[in-house]
Amino acid sequence: MTSAAQQAGQSARHLGGAPVIRMIDVHKWYGEFHVLRDINLDVARGERIVICGPSGSGKSTLIRCINRLEEYQKGRIIVGDVELTNNIKRIDEVRREVGMVFQHFNLFPHLTILENCTLAPIWVRKIPKKEAEATAMRYLERVKIPEQAHKYPGQLSGGQQQRVAIARSLCMNPKIMLFDEPTSALDPEMVKEVLDTMVSLAMEGMTMLVVTHEMGFARQVADRVIFMDQGQIVEMNTPTEFFSNPQHERTKLFLGQILH
């Protein structure tokens, strides 16, 4: 990855102002199973947070609570100036401002790449088709696949599909982007093209929460790294501190297993 990206990640940036995401004492249960325990997290505008941890530790569940794909039983989550409640209008309002990229891309297989990107702008933002298509093409160029616009998702490689998924989210012009293990389902040679896209997005100042095991990416662009285990935030630190000087036994064990 580029040295410019490294600078962007490591340089001290001013992340001031009111937090764009506030999670206060959030708890979630699946039946008897306590998936999220006492989550407290403030995310500043433009901040990049990487969340890692063993499987089943609740990291995906945590970010899925932010756009209400998951309900939570206790605590508060405030996105921008909207508090998530059971009010459908508020959930819609939050979802419009928060983009999400999934492990398995979840592109709409019956629509072309271009239609995938224009569906939500047309039906949610009520933008004229021409305009939506122009925006979509701009973002497809940014993720470097404008020539695939009229193909269907099934005709693209995994890496290309994931870049389309990123472009599709960006077309809604979100203020926050959530990434749920975006490279875990990719062949190794395709991981880089997706990470490069995410790095360039980070350099433009997008607020990002990324669940990933790509520790190289965490080192380069993260402002903070969060380690989760058994539904709890165990450790939260700058990447330098996190990797060179982990505080908790569980963090050390985890890092020992994934860093060779």
Add this chain to the structure above:
Amino acid sequence: MARTPPVQSPPPDRGDATGSWLYNPAVRGAAYQVALAAAVVLILYEASTNAIENMRRLGIVSGFGFWNAPAGFDINQRLISYSSTYSTYGEAFWVGLLNTLLVASAGIVLATVIGFVVGIARLSRNRIVSFLAACYVEFFRNIPLLLQLYVWYNAVLRALPAPRQSLSTADAVFLNNRGLFVPAPVFGEGSGLLLVAAVLACAAIAVFGRWARRDQDRTGRQHATGLVSLALFAGFMALGWFAAGRPVTFNVPDLRGFNIVGGLQIYPEFVALLLGLSIYTASFIAEIVRAGMLSVSRGQTEAAYSLGLRPGITQRLVIIPQAMRVIVPPLTSQLLNLTKNSSLAVAIGYPDLVQVFMGTVLNQTGQAIECVVITMLVYLLLSLLTSLAMNIYNRRVAIVER
């Protein structure tokens, strides 16, 4: 979809030099095919010589001469003019065929509608709704259709009161054990204008639909197309109605003596067959619809929600289009089943093609081979046409992969 170029065929296998030709798979394959073909020819030969011999012994002349001979029997439900005094066996055939087509097409529409409603209801998050839908499916799917037809006909419709005690509404609609009697429209002078109005209304709806889509493309505004279409249709029809001076009158059924006179009589046999076929087939369609909806991965819904799409639009634009490609092929077989099952009409005396043609006509003429062949060809043709239509539709909803 791009086809892969044909693979260059390998040079013909000449067997290995030491082995006998008995071990050559090509030779073996050819031998099996010849044996099978010979067996088929033998069976056909035996069957046809046997049939010819039997007919010679019974003194039946084969051929289609009976087609124009007078039929001399009555059929109660007929969509074309038919009478025992002057109509031929050929006309009886058309009456039977039209009755089959009527019950099958009405059944296809009704079964599809009920099936989709029940199938979607079974996926409802409302426990009571999904439980009721599950009960419907398990009940009607697991009882033989013939039994259901008997129940509808004998226990439900035959149990209705006699004409003099008819259940009636506003003295215009009568329900009794001879059927349902409703006012029959009589198209007087100027009725053509209504047809013109209907055509104009459809044209206006099409124009509006196109404009609405273009306008959304251009400005992003969304329009309530369904509501406007409904209003347009009602408006045009009302306009035509009054412009033509209320051309349609109704022949209202009336109780006279021991029977109902006038009106449009819907026979209990038809109602029983239609209900039985539709409700039975709908229970299978409901399961097909449910399977189709469930086949679309949860991730699709999540992706749509995360983009801010509302549940209704997500269903319409993301889930159902993908579910349809799973639903259509098995739905086709269910609709074919319904059409073929309509021949159970025989059991309750509905004059469908089988009851009229393979029943009465065959019995009276003894032209077994002709009647059976014609009837089989008709069902074959109907089924092939249905699957052709469904295949064309299926190709349109198929998803491009690679």
